[in-house]
């Protein structure tokens with residue numbers, strides 16, 4: 165039995181952990197046999213000879229044990245790796261959840277949610293308002309097209325489709341409205357549809373419409389609305405007509421509309437006579453409510 169065999173027997177079963185004692189193995193030049201025939205050159209070449217000897221069966225058994233151990237170690241390492249991976253995944257998932265939770269906190273913050281909700285509500289309102297305005301404008305355009313109303317100018321008010329609208333929108337005297345319906349006038353003519361709202365707003369207007377289309381009523385109604393109630397303030401309105409016929413037509417219309425309201429409506433043929441009449445009526449009849457209508461001859 166030589167020294168190698170003796171040492172091998174003494175060290176039988178002993179394992180050298182290369183991983184753990186790698187530095188020591190390096191220092192003592194302990195190397196694993198790299199020979200092709202592993203069965204003949206078992207395990208560790210403790211003396212750096214490159215060849216170890218021993219019982220083949222024992223070596224096979226030991227090899228199996230070592231392989232088994234290696235497998236076990238590999239399995240263990242694999243398990244550890246898997247555990248690590250699982251832990252990493254878990255951490256990542258937790259981070260994601262935390263992130264989502266953070267986002268959730270942003271959402272669930274009452275002040276933010278309130279402001280965000282308000283903003284969204286405002287945006288929604290704006291959109292619906294725009295849509296409503298668009299629909300309204302389409303309707304207005306349709307009414308104008310159907311009645312062949314052409315308008316020029318900025319910020320033109322919407323046309324009215326019934327006389328009763330004037331009461332709700334422009335405070336037309338209910339008695340005047342009653343007089344209108346008593347005269348059988350319920351639906352305004354096209355010129356009245358657009359001219360009345362314009363004059364109710366106090367806008368200056370130059371209107372053009374065919375004869376007999378209701379132009380007189382179109383300016384008489386707003387005139388009476390602006391005067392509101394009879395008042396002791398002298399002449400409060402003056403209508404200048406190019407012919408006497410037109411002046412009497414306007415007079416008739418105003419008398420009809422203002423019936424029961426209390427306005428005094430007069431027709432003047434000549435400027436001088438009008439001045440005299442007005443002076444007399446102003447001096448003698450204090451408290452008289454008068455609307456003068458002057459007929460101007462173009463000769």
Ligand SMILES: Nc1ncnc2c1ncn2[C@@H]1O[C@H](COP(=O)(O)OP(=O)(O)OP(=O)(O)O)[C@@H](O)[C@H]1O
Pocket residue numbers: 348349350351352353356373374375376377378379380381413
């Ligand atoms: N909305 C209406 N519905 C029915 N009839 C109306 C309406 N408006 C006015 N009229 C009637 O139409 C007739 C003609 O009206 P008006 O004299 O005001 O027209 P005009 O356009 O002023 O005519 P001209 O160009 O001759 O001055 C009158 O008898 C009036 O009562």
